[in-house]
């Protein structure tokens with residue numbers, strides 16, 4: 001555990017209780033909810049499962065727990081799409097805005113729940129006409145346009161698990177994910193917009209499909225059009241608008257078993273191969289629906305904006321399934337926060353009178369750096385609640401968000417969770433919990449974390465340890481697609497019978513959780529999760545590289561930046577040209593999010609006598625600290641030489 005990080009956070013003593021006015025109107029403001037949930041956690045979840053969702057058939061058993069395998073709401077039948085769309089259409093919400101879309105070049109569209117109902121059924125029929133049946137996997141590789149959500153919901157409607165791949169991933173990363181899930185159909189677009197440039201999605205897809213033979217049909221949404229042309233392969237590729245033209249208007253929602261697979265979402269682990277996190281229907285919908293309602297205090301009058309892309313779990317749970325299940329109005333935005341100017345987010349808040357905003361610390365730190373003149377140009381008085389997710393939020397960024405965006409009046413919910421947990425786990429309930437800048441505060445009712453030391457014993461107050469979850473919860477992942485051993489190995493082997501998160505945390509004297517970052521080889525760059533080994537594999541794939549070691553280093557904006565120590569093969573020139581080439585190679589293999597910030601050439605890497613790379617020492621070097629314990633090294637002179645070289649290179 002990094003003691004410096006703990007010490008810094010220990011000094012944070014500010015407390016912000018919610019205002020009386022906020023408490024009064026909050027969806028949940030009864031503090032006894034915590035004890036009540038703890039007394040009977042199965043009963044707690046069952047109560048909200050029953051009241052918050054519509055089931056075609058009720059379950060007979062709330063929970064079956066055979067660690068590490070949980071089943072929730074056994075025998076229950078429901079449909080996620082039906083809960084997000086159909087049930088609202090039968091009420092006054094039929095003509096309520098479901099999605100308010102802002103495209104990067106400035107185009108805009110509003111889709112009501114009634115519109116979603118029609119479009120989703122039509123697209124579900126399109127998928128069926130392409131041969132998609134219940135259980136078949138559909139891969140979605142799209143920009144953030146309403147159609148990506150229509151496609152997801154259409155999959156859910158017919159029981160075809162979707163696997164959404166973020167549009168920033170490379171062709172190779174896409175191919176890996178398609179192959180792992182053996183997806184039958186790919187839904188993509190000609191391209192997407194990013195800072196005025198076209199992201200060539202269809203081109204990437206074509207390249208991916210050369211190595212991904214499971215895909216039989218491709219649907220292409222025309223986002224760019226005009227002069228921008230893409231190749232369409234006869235008999236394989238179809239335009240979205242052509243297929244939709246004649247698609248029948250009705251398609252019944254398939255009654256799914258609670259434990260039927262809703263989706264697979266790939267995320268990085270500590271080895272190179274991405275993990276296909278599986279989420280099933282009943283428990284997941286219960287988790288995201290209740291957390292969205294309580295954590296974001298969602299009301300019918302709200303305009304809610306989660307700035308994530310649907311390619312990440314934040315988008316799945318808190319753009320699509322959670323908010324729509326609650327019948328909320330959601331803003332979605334295709335582009336970057338600084339395009340065409342650095343006030344784009346605030347212009348959007350003002351334009352749509354956004355009331356709830358959910359974003360990431362990396363964005364907040366960038367806004368801080370750009371300066372408060374950008375938010376000050378806009379009327380942000382509609383905002384009433386702010387959220388943060390993706391990485392620990394440093395108290396300075398929290399305070400800036402509070403003052404310059406929230407005008408000092410909005411509660412901030414710092415929400416800790418993971419792709420694997422499906423829904424928010426540690427968070428303030430904004431009408432109950434006083435917040436402290438930098439702390440995710442308390443476990444959500446019905447969630448039971450603990451902080452353990454290496455021996456599996458709970459640590460004392462203010463001591464760092466491993467964050468675990470001790471009881472099952474409805475939205476927990478049901479495992480890794482096609483890799484049950486890795487599931488057990490990664491999450492359930494460090495400690496007996498409890499879920500290991502991979503994060504470090506400490507608990508303060510008030511029972512508040514302070515997250516301290518990953519304790520494994522996962523790094524968090526701008527809230528995006530990457531594996532150091534995945535980047536290392538991409539580097540050694542280049543003919544010039546003999547060996548590579550990748551570490552996350554402190555970065556002012558991104559939280560962590562990527563530093564790669566590289567040993568070059570004989571006959572190659574270790575120069576600036578190669579540095580650039582290697583960075584580009586990683587972008588090609590994984591995507592721009594994995595582009596290394598620094599490439600440091602070295603003749604050797606510090607290794608233990610058993611041959612393990614000592615990343616801790618590399619971090620010490622890259623972050624300019626005195627070297628820690630080097631006694632276990634096979635050759636201590638290696639690291640000293642490297643430190644001198646690194647410090648020389650920096651000047």
Ligand code: WT7
Pocket residue numbers: 267313314388389390391392393414415416417418419420440501502503515516517518524527528529
């Ligand atoms: C990892 C999970 C869950 C949505 C986005 C990321 C880190 C996430 C917080 C937070 C401190 C956080 C953890 C976690 N993380 N939220 N509020 N405070 N750390 O999902 O890609 O699955 O990454 O993100 O390290 O393990 P993910």
